[in-house]
Every structure is written in C-alpha cells, then in structure tokens.
C-alpha cells in the first residue's frame with residue numbers, strides 16, 4: 001500500500017521543475033503577507049498570499065524548465081540589488097560600534113572606515129583618490 005503510493009508520487013514528480021530562488025522568494029512573500037495579515041485580517045491580502053503560494057506550487061510542479069529558468073533569471077535581476085542592500089544594512093548595523101561606511105566621492109564605492117571621531121582625509125582603496133570625511 002505505502003510502496004504503491006510512494007511509487008505513484010515518484011512517478012508524479014518525474015520531470016518537475018522543483019525549487020529555485022524565485023520559489024523561495026514567493027514562499028517569502030506568502031510568509032510576509034500572512035504575518036502582516038494576522039493583524040490586518042484583509043481578504044485581499046489573504047487572496048494575494050494564496051496566489052503567491054499557488055504560483056510557487058505551479059512553478060514547482062511545472063515541466064517547462066526553460067520557461068521557469070528564464071523567469072528565475074528575471075527574478076534574480078530584481079532580487080540581487082535588494083539582497084545586496086539588505087546585506088549592507090545588516091553589516092552596517094553589526095559594525096556600528098567599530099566602523100563607519102562612507103561613499104567615495106570619486107568612484108562611488110562604499111568604504112569601510114574605523115570609527116574615529118573627527119575630520120579625516122581617507123584614501124579610497126578602490127580608485128586611490130583622497131577625500132574628506134567627518135565622523136560624528
């Protein structure tokens with residue numbers, strides 16, 4: 001009995017696309033909306049969360065791998081800058097006692113500086129130009 005079910009499930013899953021970053025993203029969207037909706041109790045948000053979950057499931061079970069991979073590429077193009085920004089915010093918070101982050105005025109690179117109060121001239125490690133910073 002159990003074996004039969006397992007075989008059916010394996011046969012059902014053959015050729016399915018499965019998980020990718022976009023799947024996890026949709027799952028994250030579902031989770032975030034559900035969390036918010038625990039307080040808001042909106043029918044619209046409930047439907048939106050359900051739609052995100054169903055979209056994830058649809059992609060998971062899809063047999064059109066080429067199309068799903070193309071979707072995932074588009075998703076990553078949008079998601080990467082957001083992820084980088086989040087990572088930067090986390091690092092900035094983690095290092096808040098020991099370091100300050102400043103943007104180089106010449107090449108726009110983010111430079112990590114020791115948290116020493118006052119006015120300093122620093123040299124950008126990326127482009128080598130000097131610029132003034134003020135750390136409060």
Ligand SMILES: [Zn+2]
Nearest residue numbers: 104107124127
């Ligand atoms: Zn620079």
